[in-house]
Structure formats: C-alpha cells, structure tokens
Amino acid sequence: MHAFEAAARHGSFKAAAEELGVTPTAISHQIRLLEGTCGCQLFQRRPRPLVLTSAGARLFPALRNGFDALAGAIAAVAETDEQAPLRVTSPNAFASRWLVPRLPKWREANPTVPLEIIGTDVVLDLRAGAADVAIRYARRPPSDFPAQEVCRDTFFPVCSPNLLKRNGHASQRVSDLLRFPLIHFDWLNKDPEAPTWRQWLSKARSIDPNLKMDKAWDLSFREELHAIDAVLAGQGIAICSDVIVGHELETGLLVKAHPLSLPGYGFYIVSMPYSPRAAVIEAFSVWIKDVR
Secondary structure, eight states: OHHHHHHHHHTOHHHHHHHHTSOHHHHHHHHHHHHHHHTSOSEEOOSSSOEEOHHHHHHHHHHHHHHHHHHHHHHHHHHHHHHSOEEEEEOHHHIIIIIHHHHHHHHHHOTTOOEEEEEOSSOOOTTTTSOSEEEEEESSOOSSSOEEEEEEEEEEEEEOGGGSSSTTSOOSOHHHHTTSOEEEEOOTTOOTTSSOHHHHHHHHHHHOTTOOOOOOOEEEESSHHHHHHHHHTTSOEEEEETTTTHHHHHHTSSEESOSOOEEEEEEEEEEOTTOTTHHHHHHHHHHHHHOO
16 A cells, blocks of 8 residues: 555656665555455556556545555654653652752753653552653662663761761761660561661671660651651661762761661662653663763
8 A cells, every 4th residue: 555655646666666665566566466455456557657547546545645644643642752751760769859859950951851750669560651761779680671770879877967966977886876766767678688777786796796785765667758857857867878868968967977887779770672762761861870
C-alpha cells in the first residue's frame, strides 16, 4: 500500500523507489502483490505517463488520507509525549532533601521538560509504567535494568551544634554521645548490615572494648525524614547519610558528632531499555550526575 501510494502520488515508479529507498523493480513487485489482493489492476500498463485505472483512482485518495491521518496521529502523540512530565520515582528522603532543592537548576537547563517527582520508599514497577525513570538506593547496582551510579553516601552521627557541650565541635569520645538521646529510624529493606546505631556502636566497641552503654533514652521513628526533623530540632543524635543531610552539614545546621563513620549505599538511576522517552531520560541522567 505504501509503494502504491508513493507511485500514484509521484506518477512514477522511479520517484517512489527513491523516496522509499528501494529499486523501481521492488516498487513494481509490491504493486503487483497489492493488485493480486484487490483482484484488479491499479495502473494502466503503458510506458509513459503512469496512469491510474478507475480502481486505482478510487484507492489512491483513501490510502493518501489514511497515511496522512496516521502521520498526524503519530506527530500528535509524539508532541504530547514530549510535553508530558518525566515521572521520576525516588526514595522519600532523597527526593525531599536532595532532589527537590535542585529542581530549579533542572528548570533552568530544561525549561520545556517538566518533572513529576514520586517520592516513595516502595520500589515501583517501571515495566508496568509506574514511572519513566527511578532512583534506586542499594548496596550494589540493580540487576533488573541498566543502572548508572549517581553517588554513594557515608553515615555519621549528626546532631544540632547546640546539643553538644562543645558547641559546633565533633566529640572525640563515644561515651560523650551516649549521654544524649539516640535517634533511630526503620530501614525498610531490613538489611542486617544497614548503617544503624547498632552497627555503629559495634564498630565503636571494636575500637574501645571498655565502652559502656551509659546513655539517656532513645527516640525511634518509622520514617527517616521524621528522624532528621527531630535531629534538627535538637532532640538527639542520629546516624545519618552525608548525602541526605549534606546541605545541613554544609550550612552548619547540623554537625558530625563523632568522626567514626559507616559505609552507606549507592544511588542509582535506572530506566527501561528502549524507552520511548530515551532522549529526555538520558538528559535527566546526565543532569543528575553533574548537578551540585
């Protein structure tokens, strides 16, 4: 049908062949197949000029209009897709404290590409279309999709500078920290090696076997963001990611209460291979790895 439409529009097998990138013989063969389907000739067989039969004259405008409608529909879908927000799913804490503050920089660099940020600690199914691209937080690269590492974090005890006796200075003794409330939050992945107070104190005891658990009371939260809010309010000390509270550490709202650290995880950007939004996903991937 495409070969017939091009030949009828140009009035030439040769011109149709050039448009479609095939030989005139291939165009002739395709038209003979279509004539076999229709049960009648579509072109009068004479050397020049190329003339449609009455059947061909009825078929040509229908095909031409059909191809035009298809092209218009595809263009409309493509335009809508380009204008639709890029849906980015991310862990809640990363979205709130790292990604959202940097969104003005995305708008400056990509003013025509809006973003829809889906902050959730649940791993959404990209195959089901729940999002276009995901930021995954994991010890190692995800194996279900191609992944690019954005950054890795390290965990430190952090607190408000006003909470420490030596205001704004890190304590050199773990026993000093145990006089304050220790703030905990749940790790949804249930990783037994997650950077928690239990892991941190175990590491501290390996350095100081005489360490005694002489502390005040603990404060626990289900959500990491709530634990960070409590730390900012001066309610205790928490083991926090230097990526998630990086701004607060830089501005002095929080300080490292002790230099002993625990390794964290990696933040990985993942997306479906051969996504129809591959170009804008690649632009977002480059941006998120470079933005500061």
